[in-house]
Amino acid sequence: MNNISIDLAQKKILDATCGSRTIWFNKNHPAAVYCDIRSENQMIWKSHDGTEERICLVEPDIVCDFTALPFENNSFSLVVFDPPHLVRAKETSWLVKKYGKLGENWPQMIHDGFKECMRVLKPDGVLIFKWSEHDIPAADVWRAIGEKPLFGHHSGKASGTFWGCFMKF
Ligand SMILES: C[S@@+](CC[C@H](N)C(=O)[O-])C[C@H]1O[C@@H](n2cnc3c(N)ncnc32)[C@H](O)[C@@H]1O
Secondary structure: OOOOOOOHHHOOEEEOOOOOOOOOOOOOOOOEEEEEOOOEEEEEEEOOOOOOEEEEEEOOOEEOOOOOOOOOOOOEEEEEEOOOOOOOOOOOOHHHHHHOOOOOOHHHHHHHHHHHHHHHEEEEEEEEEEEEOOOOOHHHHHHHHOOOOOEEEEEOHHHOEEEEEEEOO
16 A cells, blocks of 8 residues: 655665565664555465465555566665566466566566666665576576676575675676
C-alpha cells in the first residue's frame, strides 16, 4: 500500500524490488524505502494433504515500476535491485507468484530498470544487483545493461544466484 507520509529525507537505501523482503534481516529497516510493482497477500502453495501452505506477502511502502522510479536524481546511498529472473516458468507456479516473471522484452526492461536505479543513486553510491541464473545466465544480463559488476559472488543451491556490486562514479 502506498504510504504518502514516508519521510524520504531519512531514507538512504532503496529496495527497488522488495517482494516479500526475504533478503532482509530487518524487514522494516528505518533507513530503507521498500518498493515493488504490486501489493498483495496471497496463498501461493498448499501441500496435497492441505496441512502446509506458503503465503506471499508483498507490502511495499511505495507501489511503483522500476523503469520509472518516483524519486529525484541522486537520492540514495545504496540501491538494491533484485528483479524477476524467470522467463520459462508457468504463471501458475509458486515461484512466479513469489518472484514474478519476465517477458520477451526482458533485456530492455532490465536495462531500463538498471539505468533508473543508477539515476536515483548518489554519486559514489553502491548498487547491489541480485540475479538468479535459473533461466538466463548473468553474462546475458551484463550484456543487456551494458556493463559488468565491479565484483560479485555466486551463492545459493548449485551456486545459481549471483550478487554483483556496482558503483556510481
Ligand atoms: C525476485 S523478486 C524480489 C525478491 C525480494 N528481493 C525478496 O527479498 O523477497 C522480484 C520482485 O520484483 C517485482 N517486480 C517485477 N516487475 C517490476 C517492476 N517493473 N517494477 C518494480 N518491481 C517489479 C516483483 O513483483 C517481485 O516482487
